[in-house]
Amino acid sequence: xxxxxxxxxxxxxxxxxxEDPRLIRGRATYVDDIAIVGMQHIAFKRSDIAHxxxxxxxxxxxxxxxxxxxxxxxxxxxxxxxxxxIGTPFPSPEHRAVAVDTVRFAGEPxxxxxxxxxxxxxxxxxxxxxxxxxxxxVVDVEKAMTGQPTVIHKDFANNLAVPLVPSGTGVSADGSxxxxxxxxxxxxxxxxxxxxxxxxxxxxxxxxEPRGVVAHFEPGKGTMTIWSSTQxxxxxxxxxxALNGLGEDQVRAIAPEVGGGFGAKINIYAExxxxxxxxxxxGVPVKWTEDRSEAFVATTHGRDLIGYVELAAKRDGTVVGLxxxxxxxxxxxxxxxxxxxxxxxxxxxxxxxxxxxxRCTLTEVFTNKTPTDAYRGAGRPEATYFVERAMDMLARExxxxxxxxxxxxxxxxxxxxxxxxxxAVYDSGDYEKxxxxxxxxxxxxxxxxxxxxARAQGRLVGLGLAMYVEVxxxxxxxxxxxxxxxxxQVTIERDGRISATTGASPHGQGNETTFAQMLAxxxxxxxxxxxxxxxxxxxxxxxxxxxxxxxxxxxxTALHLAGAKVKKKMAKFAAALLEAHEDDLVFENGSIAVKxxxxxxxxxxxxxxxxxxxxxxxxxxxxxxxxxxxxEPTNNTYPFGxxxxxxxxxxxxxxxxxxxxxxxxxxGQLINPLIVEGQIHGGLAQGVGQALIExxxxxxxxxxxxxxxxxxxxxxxxxxxxxELEATVTPTPVNPFGAKGVGEAGTLGSxxxxxxxxxxxxxxxxxxxxxxxxxxxxxxxxxNGGRS
Amino acid sequence: xxxxxxxxxxxxxxxxxxxPRLLLVHFLREQLRLTGTHIGCDTSQCGACxxxxxxRSAKSCTIFAVQADGSEITTIEGLSPDGELHPLQQGFxxxxxxxxxxxxxxxxxxxxxxxxxxxxxxxxxxxxGISGNLCRCTGYQHIVNxxxxxxxxx
Numbered sequence: 012x013x014x015x016x017x018x019x020x021x022x023x024x025x026x027x028x029x030e031d032p033r034l035i036r037g038r039a040t041y042v043d044d045i046a047i048v049g050m051q052h053i054a055f056k057r058s059d060i061a062h063x064x065x066x067x068x069x070x071x072x073x074x075x076x077x078x079x080x081x082x083x084x085x086x087x088x089x090x091x092x093x094x095x096x097i098g099t100p101f102p103s104p105e106h107r108a109v110a111v112d113t114v115r116f117a118g119e120p121x122x123x124x125x126x127x128x129x130x131x132x133x134x135x136x137x138x139x140x141x142x143x144x145x146x147x148x149v150v151d152v153e154k155a156m157t158g159q160p161t162v163i164h165k166d167f168a169n170n171l172a173v174p175l176v177p178s179g180t181g182v183s184a185d186g187s188x189x190x191x192x193x194x195x196x197x198x199x200x201x202x203x204x205x206x207x208x209x210x211x212x213x214x215x216x217x218x219x220e221p222r223g224v225v226a227h228f229e230p231g232k233g234t235m236t237i238w239s240s241t242q243x244x245x246x247x248x249x250x251x252x253a254l255n256g257l258g259e260d261q262v263r264a265i266a267p268e269v270g271g272g273f274g275a276k277i278n279i280y281a282e283x284x285x286x287x288x289x290x291x292x293x294g295v296p297v298k299w300t301e302d303r304s305e306a307f308v309a310t311t312h313g314r315d316l317i318g319y320v321e322l323a324a325k326r327d328g329t330v331v332g333l334x335x336x337x338x339x340x341x342x343x344x345x346x347x348x349x350x351x352x353x354x355x356x357x358x359x360x361x362x363x364x365x366x367x368x369x370r371c372t373l374t375e376v377f378t379n380k381t382p383t384d385a386y387r388g389a390g391r392p393e394a395t396y397f398v399e400r401a402m403d404m405l406a407r408e409x410x411x412x413x414x415x416x417x418x419x420x421x422x423x424x425x426x427x428x429x430x431x432x433x434x435a436v437y438d439s440g441d442y443e444k445x446x447x448x449x450x451x452x453x454x455x456x457x458x459x460x461x462x463x464x465a466r467a468q469g470r471l472v473g474l475g476l477a478m479y480v481e482v483x484x485x486x487x488x489x490x491x492x493x494x495x496x497x498x499x500q501v502t503i504e505r506d507g508r509i510s511a512t513t514g515a516s517p518h519g520q521g522n523e524t525t526f527a528q529m530l531a532x533x534x535x536x537x538x539x540x541x542x543x544x545x546x547x548x549x550x551x552x553x554x555x556x557x558x559x560x561x562x563x564x565x566x567x568t569a570l571h572l573a574g575a576k577v578k579k580k581m582a583k584f585a586a587a588l589l590e591a592h593e594d595d596l597v598f599e600n601g602s603i604a605v606k607x608x609x610x611x612x613x614x615x616x617x618x619x620x621x622x623x624x625x626x627x628x629x630x631x632x633x634x635x636x637x638x639x640x641x642x643e644p645t646n647n648t649y650p651f652g653x654x655x656x657x658x659x660x661x662x663x664x665x666x667x668x669x670x671x672x673x674x675x676x677x678x679g680q681l682i683n684p685l686i687v688e689g690q691i692h693g694g695l696a697q698g699v700g701q702a703l704i705e706x707x708x709x710x711x712x713x714x715x716x717x718x719x720x721x722x723x724x725x726x727x728x729x730x731x732x733x734x735e736l737e738a739t740v741t742p743t744p745v746n747p748f749g750a751k752g753v754g755e756a757g758t759l760g761s762x763x764x765x766x767x768x769x770x771x772x773x774x775x776x777x778x779x780x781x782x783x784x785x786x787x788x789x790x791x792x793x794x795n796g797g798r799s
Numbered sequence: 800x801x802x803x804x805x806x807x808x809x810x811x812x813x814x815x816x817x818x819p820r821l822l823l824v825h826f827l828r829e830q831l832r833l834t835g836t837h838i839g840c841d842t843s844q845c846g847a848c849x850x851x852x853x854x855r856s857a858k859s860c861t862i863f864a865v866q867a868d869g870s871e872i873t874t875i876e877g878l879s880p881d882g883e884l885h886p887l888q889q890g891f892x893x894x895x896x897x898x899x900x901x902x903x904x905x906x907x908x909x910x911x912x913x914x915x916x917x918x919x920x921x922x923x924x925x926x927x928g929i930s931g932n933l934c935r936c937t938g939y940q941h942i943v944n945x946x947x948x949x950x951x952x953x
Binding site: 027028030031032033034035036037038039040041043044046129130217218219220221268269270271273302303304518519520521685686688689690692693694695696697719720721725726727728729731733734757 | 818820821825828829832833834835836837838839840841842844845847874875876879884888891892893895897898899900901902903904907922925926927929930933934935936937938939940941942943
């Protein structure tokens with residue numbers, strides 16, 4: 012056999028992404044790049060008021076336009092499209108994809124146009140005249156929960172989507188039995204209690220690629236193909252099939268190149284249902300592409316959670332109890348996971364600390380705003396923010412170093428697995444190690460000296476520190492209505508190359524690269540010989556999708572298990588060829604050989620060829636090399652870390668500038684550190700963005716004031732210094748690679764760290780907390796003693 | 800009423816009949832099927848649609864196709880000959896300067912002009928130079944590294 016070069020191990024290496032050549036050349040295919048002969052274009056007429064009854068819709072001018080194929084009002088759509096389903100067990104009001112008689116947020120669809128091209132479709136939508144009887148807009152969430160100024164959904168008194176859910180110490184798993192004794196005793200013996208109302212403001216996820224859909228129902232075959240910019244084509248398939256009276260076998264869902272998700276492309280949207288239903292009705296391909304103005308109103312928002320935090324401690328810094336009352340402004344409707352997101356805040360309220368008693372309560376409230384759903388971190392950044400800000404306030408109250416206070420209260424490494432007061436079982440952790448590494452990298456003591464020296468010169472400089480623990484690798488089937496497994500099929504092709512499918516459908520995460528690294532190592536074949544297939548339900552037989560930082564921990568494990576199955580079978584074929592026992596074989600450098608005698612080996616390709624023309628067929632084997640695996644994790648994974656920041660505030664303008672950001676993240680074992688760092692950088696940018704410049708703002712009439720990039724700021728390159736990243740590695744026992752997940756982590760510690768740094772910078776003005784976002788005007792007023 | 804325009808796109812002369820209101824980006828994407836140029840907003844903030852118009856970066860969502868009449872346009876597809884990579888493309892690959900890739904063509908086309916005007920930019924100059932282009936995935940640091948890589952290779 013020909014000499015084979017020794018193949019390097021790839022797991023743990025900074026392998027360049029194989030996705031990139033098509034992307035940097037402009038040769039990738041996103042949804043809006045798809046064109047089909049005869050394709051029609053959809054435009055939506057959207058409500059320009061936040062709340063009102065539709066009294067009349069005049070579509071006549073639109074219908075008269077040459078090239079307009081069809082116009083549908085909400086009532087007409089309702090004749091052939093059922094209400095939109097949700098994916099949580101909470102009661103939910105009927106939600107029509109296109110409003111039928113009442114509009115409940117500005118931007119809600121009220122009519123649909125189908126036309127020859129996108130310009131004409133837009134013209135026709137603009138020609139539709141809708142008359143409304145206005146109703147009072149419900150904007151302030153805490154007034155809304157008293158039923159003021161009105162009630163949005165008739166069966167939901169006081170606008171309560173979820174009236175009150177308790178969790179924590181003394182609360183039974185189903186929430187039905189509540190014992191207050193432990194939490195009340197904890198507060199009774201406290202020597203200091205920090206109390207603060209904090210607002211974790213509403214954000215717009217803002218993928219750079221707006222959403223888009225192409226649906227193609229083929230009447231002759233009775234099948235539907237739907238391309239969508241989605242994080243989870245299999246879930247899309249399930250819902251599109253159900254609402255169109257089709258079987259899942261009759262729907263093919265494709266997530267082509269997807270330009271970012273950040274949680275906002277988990278939800279199955281009105282526009283996806285409508286586009287599919289209209290294609291089925293008309294029997295032609297139909298496309299809808301979201302523009303940015305639409306994205307700000309029509310794509311789900313994130314966060315928007317008020318936390319009433321009470322942290323009880325002894326004067327030596329020992330935390331004895333935590334109360335967290337949460338009020339979630341979920342907007343006008345329940346979407347796929349809306350109601351579940353704030354429950355994750357309760358779940359993660361235990362943070363990195365051994366707190367003897369915790370009580371959380373959650374109320375979710377309808378308002379006349381765009382619905383919320385997952386946004387990067389989804390409930391966990393909120394938990395981290397409330398607890399870490401409270402810890403920072405406690406440190407300030409006790410005049411303790413914020414690092415020392417954390418250290419005193421950490422869950423210790425020997426306490427894992429650690430059952431929290433809030434229903435999670437943390438898999439593994441070494442929080443002090445991450446803290447110490449961050450302090451060392453940042454030069455904490457020197458930074459404090461620098462800060463003090465700057466202050467002596469009259470500059471407003473502050474330091475912030477935040478710990479976080481995440482829940483990732485989501486996550487056993489009990490936790491998701493879709494199931495929480497992932498699927499993969501690994502095939503050794505006839506020529507010895509490997510193709511593998513994954514249900515973890517990426518949108519920038521680089522799974523094609525990391526998963527190929529894993530299989531190349533597993534079989535000891537060249538990286539270039541492995542292809543990863545994803546994002547097409549006709550190719551990837553089953554899957555859940557990419558969210559909850561689960562691709563590697565769940566999807567990667569499914570891939571590994573499928574690989575192990577096919578490897579075992581391949582070893583049997585090789586054993587027959589080599590007249591050896593399969594257990595004595597090794598896969599090495601593109602060959603399969605008896606251990607210790609590589610010269611005796613058969614090439615990987617020759618064994619593959621034999622498996623597809625097995626003459627004679629070894630006893631007990633079927634021909635071929637293709638195996639699948641479903642991986643059901645036994646638990647989530649809980650990565651953690653420490654983010655340290657330094658800010659300076661311009662005394663004249665109030666403008667905050669981020670001077671330094673150090674992030675030490677522990678995501679368990681890393682497959683590709685380059686890609687991991689990329690994920691962390693992006694998460695940090697979004698976390699800092701929340702602290703400093705991002706906020707969705709509505710006026711009292713429920714009009715969105717931040718409806719474009721002119722008003723909603725996402726960070727630019729100039730807003731950041733270089734971030735300094737380091738990792739600690741604490742493997743998880745939950746999966747064979749020890750990998751935890753990293754997609755969302757950056758958004759957790761950075762936000763409270765920056766806010767704490769700003770509060771530190773302003774501590775001379777008697778400030779103990781400032782709500783986000785930290786716009787210069789707000790800080791200027793503090794500096795100037797509240798003067799306007 | 801349509802108007803006739805003549806443009807040279809990626810070295811090839813094109814004569815087309817377009818609506819006066821047709822945006823250059825839609826002309827490129829839908830009539831010429833050069834879909835590497837993306838649309839990320841409708842207010843000229845994001846820069847995903849950046850192309851070279853007569854050799855300089857321009858946001859093609861802000862220009863009508865008729866305004867480009869007589870111009871020479873380079874899109875991401877025409878930045879480097881087939882089989883080769885422009886130093887910026889190479890830099891983005893080497894330095895992990897992209898994740899979802901949607902902003903990438905525009906970011907690269909903006910950086911072409913940045914490096915033309917400032918061949919050895921400081922980090923600050925790079926960050927300022929690409930601040931008309933938004934990226935939501937990378938946090939920009941690896942994009943800065945990618946442009947530095949290209950500046951050193953040229």
